[in-house]
Amino acid sequence: MSVCPPEPALPTTAPDSVRERLRRLGVGGAGRVPAPPATTSRAPAPIASVARPAPVGDGVEVVRATFGRGHRHGRCVLGDTLRTLADVDDLAHTVWLDTETTGLAGGTGTYAFLVGLAYLDDDRLVIEQLLLRRLSAERHLLAALAERLGRARRLVTFNGQRFDWPIIEARFVLARQQPAAFVVHTDLIHPARRLWHRVLGTHRLSALEAEVLGAPRYDDVPGWEIPGIYVRYLRDTDRSALNPILVHNRSDLLALVLLHGEVARILRSPHDAGVPLDWEGTGVLVGRRGAHATAIECFERALDATDRPGDRWRVLQKVTRAHRAAGDADAARRRWETEAATWTEPDRLRAHVLEEVAKTRTKRGDLAGALAATREALSIAESFPAGIRGLLGKDPAALSRLADRLRVRLVRLGERDG
Numbered sequence: 031m032s033v034c035p036p037e038p039a040l041p042t043t044a045p046d047s048v049r050e051r052l053r054r055l056g057v058g059g060a061g062r063v064p065a066p067p068a069t070t071s072r073a074p075a076p077i078a079s080v081a082r083p084a085p086v087g088d089g090v091e092v093v094r095a096t097f098g099r100g101h102r103h104g105r106c107v108l109g110d111t112l113r114t115l116a117d118v119d120d121l122a123h124t125v126w127l128d129t130e131t132t133g134l135a136g137g138t139g140t141y142a143f144l145v146g147l148a149y150l151d152d153d154r155l156v157i158e159q160l161l162l163r164r165l166s167a168e169r170h171l172l173a174a175l176a177e178r179l180g181r182a183r184r185l186v187t188f189n190g191q192r193f194d195w196p197i198i199e200a201r202f203v204l205a206r207q208q209p210a211a212f213v214v215h216t217d218l219i220h221p222a223r224r225l226w227h228r229v230l231g232t233h234r235l236s237a238l239e240a241e242v243l244g245a246p247r248y249d250d251v252p253g254w255e256i257p258g259i260y261v262r263y264l265r266d267t268d269r270s271a272l273n274p275i276l277v278h279n280r281s282d283l284l285a286l287v288l289l290h291g292e293v294a295r296i297l298r299s300p301h302d303a304g305v306p307l308d309w310e311g312t313g314v315l316v317g318r319r320g321a322h323a324t325a326i327e328c329f330e331r332a333l334d335a336t337d338r339p340g341d342r343w344r345v346l347q348k349v350t351r352a353h354r355a356a357g358d359a360d361a362a363r364r365r366w367e368t369e370a371a372t373w374t375e376p377d378r379l380r381a382h383v384l385e386e387v388a389k390t391r392t393k394r395g396d397l398a399g400a401l402a403a404t405r406e407a408l409s410i411a412e413s414f415p416a417g418i419r420g421l422l423g424k425d426p427a428a429l430s431r432l433a434d435r436l437r438v439r440l441v442r443l444g445e446r447d448g
Contacts, residue, residue, distance in 0.1 A: 034088075038110060042309050044400070050235055052221050053299065057205050062230035064427065070274030079123075083161070086166055087170025087171070087173070087174065088163060088164075088170060089162065089163045089164035089170060089171055090160060090161065090163060090165065090170040090171045090174060091160075091162070091163060092158055092159065092174070093158070093159045093161065093163050093276055094156065094158050095157045096151075096154045096156050096157075096158075096282060097153065097154060097157070097284070098154055099112065099153060100116055101155075103245050103284060103285070104244030104245025104290055105240070105243060105244040105245075105304075106154045106243050106244070106245075106288045106291070106292065108155060108287075108358050109214065109290070109293075110291070111287065111288050111290070112155070112291070113305065114291045114294050114295045114298075115290060115291050115294055117294075117298075118294050118298075119184060119294075120183065120184065121150045121312060122150065123136055123181065123183040123184060124150070124182065124183070124184040124185075124186060125147055125148070125149045125178070125179060125182040125184070125185060125186070126147070126148040126149070126150065126186045126187070126283055126286050126287050126290070127145070127146065127147055127148075127185060127186070127194060127195070128146045128187065128190075128194065128257050128279055128282045128394050129142040129144065129145050129146070129193075129194045129197065129198065129279075129281050129288060129339065130142070130143060130144040130146075130260070130278070131143065131197060131256075131257065131277050132141065132257050132260060132261065133256075133257055134253075134254065134257065136196060136197055136200075136211070137194065137200075138204060139293060139399070140197055141162065141165060141168065141199060141201065142194075142197050142198055143161070143165075143260055144159060144160070144161050144162070144164040144275060144276070145159070145160045145171065145175055145198070145367065146158070146159045146160075146279045146280065146282070146283045146285075147159075147160075147178055147179075147363065148283045148286070148287050149178075149182075153428060155284075155287060155359040155394060157280055157284070159273065159276055159279060159280065160174055160175055161276070162195060163392025164264075165264070165271075169205055171208075172201060172202055172205055173206055173207075175198070175208060176207065176208075176209075178428045179210035181213065182210070182212060183212060184213065184214045184215075184216060185212045185214070185215045185216070186215075186216045186217075186218065186286065186287075187216070187217050187286070188217070188218050188219050188222070188235050188282075188286055189217065189219045190215070190217050190283075191215060191217040192217075195215065199201070215288075218286065218289055218293060219291060220237055221293050221297070221315055222235075222289070222293070223237070223311070224308065224311030224312065224314055225293070225296065225307055225308055225311055225312055225315070226238060226241075226306070226307070226311075227308065227311075228307060228308040228310075228311065229306045229307065229308050230306070231414075235282060235285055235286070235289070236250070236285075237332045238285070238289055238381070239281075239285040239289070241300075241305070241306075242292055242305050243285060243288050243289065244274055245285070247281060250272075250274075250277075251274040251275060251277075251278050252276055253278070256275050257272055259272070259274075259275060260275070264337050271290075282438070286374070289371070293304075296312070297312075297315055297316055297319065299322065300312050300316060300327075300328055301327070308332075309328045309329070309331040309332035309335065310328070310329065310332040310341075310344070310345050310348065311324070313325040313327075313329040313332065313348060313352070314329030314348065317330060317348075319353065322352050322353075322355050322356035323356060325353045326349055326353060326356070329348050329349035329352060330349065330355065331347050332345045333345050333346070333349070333387070339377060339378060339379035339415060340379075342369075342373070342377055342379060343382055343383075346365070346366075346369060346383070349365060350362040350365050350366065350386075352436045353365060362390075363390040363393075363394070366383060366386045366387050366390055367382050367387060367390075370384060370387045370403070376413070376446055377431065378410075378411075378414070380407075380410060381399065381407045381410040381411045381429075382407075382432065384404070384406055384407035385397075385403075385407050385435065385439075386434065387400075387403045387406070388400045388403040388404045388407065388436075388439060389400075391403060392443070397443060399446075400439075400443060401440070401444075404436055404439045404440055404443060405440070407432075407436050408433060408436040408437065408440065411432050411433040411436060412428055412433055414429055416430070421428055426440045
């Protein structure tokens with residue numbers, strides 16, 4: 031096999047180009063977007079080494095790159111990321127994975143022609159890319175992949191639970207080989223959606239790399255073009271045509287590792303994030319980790335940033351649940367009372383809030399107060415024409431059901447309708 035030249039380095043970074051757009055979006059709950067640090071305009075530290083492609087079987091080659099802890103990618107330093115992750119994960123048995131495939135829809139006819147893996151080796155991050163030069167050599171690629179994954183206990187991907195790993199599992203099954211089994215599969219698309227989708231309008235990995243890591247790419251091959259490039263390569267066997275795909279995949283893996291560290295750092299201390307956040311989504315994530323006090327603070331920041339009734343109702347339900355999860359039902363009661371005292375517009379939000387106030391007052395034995403809240407809520411609910419959609423804009427019968435509940439509550443409180 032002829033030896034190919036080393037692959038080019040990762041694309042250089044450039045200053046944030048959408049800071050003003052993010053500042054406007056931040057009004058919806060992200061907070062002020064910090065100015066990019068001076069370091070973002072510098073080229074990243076060079077890759078420690080990129081080995082020449084090495085064969086691991088007829089028709090398969092491996093490209094190996096190593097990154098030192100001092101490597102900087104946008105605002106992130108690799109060593110800081112690895113220290114953060116070492117506090118929450120067993121990095122010695124963690125592997126990050128990203129694939130490039132012959133199709134974007136999946137299915138048994140889709141090959142993973144490039145499988146990129148990142149893992150820690152001593153004090154360096156290693157990225158290995160298994161490249162399928164011929165489709166008939168897939169069994170060699172799968173054997174090399176199985177050997178490398180056999181040591182891992184945690185798999186980390188971005189949309190890998192729905193795309194990358196099912197494709198790889200299907201290829202193993204079709205080849206009558208046993209796919210690797212992991213104790214944990216962490217798919218970062220889920221926390222990324224919670225943390226950033228409402229802020230950025232997207233949670234694509236390339237967008238997060240630009241806006242969260244501070245490292246936008248230039249001259250990167252679009253993902254949708256990759257299957258076509260590989261199909262053309264199979265026809266004309268021009269190996270150099272695959273170089274941009276290798277760079278793209280390596281960039282994805284480096285971004286995946288660094289984003290993993292950013293998610294871990296932010297969930298440990300959200301108020302020190304330094305990047306725009308969806309505070310509602312952040313509260314959900316930290317609450318799942320048992321940090322209910324921090325979740326409450328996040329939800330309150332989300333409430334401070336919005337005056338949209340539907341958004342407020344959704345977040346109010348979450349913050350009061352967080353108070354109860356923290357063992358403070360009285361704080362949940364006070365939060366409903368505070369909202370009733372401050373949101374005085376006779377709209378759907380106030381009707382729902384007053385229903386919750388009536389519930390908490392009833393539990394405390396304040397039947398007169400519960401009756402007053404129920405009467406006002408019912409008056410508001412009945413003031414809207416029939417068929418108007420509910421507070422969250424989905425169910426045209428929601429207000430009608432609210433009114434029915436309030437009438438039942440009046441009966442229970444001793445007030446007969448009519």
